[in-house]
Amino acid sequence: AEIAKEASDIIILDNNLQSIINAVLYGRTVFKSIRKFITFQLIMNLCAVGVSLFGQLMGIDNPVTVIQMLWVNIIMDTFAALALASLPADPNVMNEKPRPVGQFIITRPIWTSILGYGTAFVVFLLAMLLRIEITGGMDVYDLTLFFTFFVLLQFWNLLNAKTYSTTDAAFKHLSRCAGVLTVLCLILCGQWLIVQFGGPVFRTVPLAARDWGILLAVSSLVLWVGEAGRLFKRLCRKKAE
Numbered sequence: 001a002e003i004a005k006e007a008s009d010i011i012i013l014d015n016n017l018q019s020i021i022n023a024v025l026y027g028r029t030v031f032k033s034i035r036k037f038i039t040f041q042l043i044m045n046l047c048a049v050g051v052s053l054f055g056q057l058m059g060i061d062n063p064v065t066v067i068q069m070l071w072v073n074i075i076m077d078t079f080a081a082l083a084l085a086s087l088p089a090d091p092n093v094m095n096e097k098p099r100p101v102g103q104f105i106i107t108r109p110i111w112t113s114i115l116g117y118g119t120a121f122v123v124f125l126l127a128m129l130l131r132i133e134i135t136g137g138m139d140v141y142d143l144t145l146f147f148t149f150f151v152l153l154q155f156w157n158l159l160n161a162k163t164y165s166t167t168d169a170a171f172k173h174l175s176r177c178a179g180v181l182t183v184l185c186l187i188l189c190g191q192w193l194i195v196q197f198g199g200p201v202f203r204t205v206p207l208a209a210r211d212w213g214i215l216l217a218v219s220s221l222v223l224w225v226g227e228a229g230r231l232f233k234r235l236c237r238k239k240a241e
Contacts, residue, residue, distance in 0.1 A: 021094070028096070029089040032165060037084045039110050040161035044076045044154055046118030051125050051150070060129055060138065065203050068147050071194060075154050079183045083158060086179025090166075113164065117222075121153055144195060144204045145211065151191045152219035155184065160226040167233040170223060 055063040
């Protein structure tokens with residue numbers, strides 16, 4: 001009955017009721033993908049604005065340059081949209097209740113996620129800037145570490161975005177998400193090329209393999225915290241059942 005309500009405006013051209021089910025399935029999938037993209041983008045926008053604003057208030061000029069921010073925006077807009085739009089349809093969405101008519105696209109849990117993750121990223125990045133400033137001032141090497149860490153936060157958070165509004169593990173069915181894997185490779189390879197060969201244009205200096213390893217390990221905490229939260233929710237759901 002609920003499917004019939006949602007599909008009341010669908011015209012069946014092939015005389016097959018399965019078309020209605022498919023239309024609802026992909027409609028819900030697209031809506032969820034839009035929510036995931038908005039959540040991811042607003043988290044990183046909040047992070048970028050917070051770092052730029054409070055960095056200046058701390059007396060740190062241009063913690064991220066204009067051309068670096070352009071690369072960050074390419075990740076936030078183009079790459080993230082491609083990755084999240086390419087996620088395969090999940091049949092489990094058909095078990096969900098229809099969303100209320102007129103419900104705003106950003107719900108309270110999404111706002112909580114945006115503000116929580118965004119604030120945590122800003123605090124962590126500002127603490128990193130403050131530590132660099134206290135321990136000897138900013139040089140190009142330190143700013144390269146900061147810029148790379150900023151990008152790697154987006155790298156891992158894109159995997160979190162893949163699972164927003166679900167309790168699934170980020171790596172579940174990842175092999176079927178060719179678009180996400182491709183975009184993750186593009187981000188990592190693009191950042192490596194910018195850092196290693198960008199030079200004065202991107203205000204970077206090459207980093208050693210040890211630096212890359214530390215940055216990847218520390219920034220991945222974003223993903224593991226998200227995984228812990230989703231695991232807790234799965235356990236609570238099983239206990240309730």
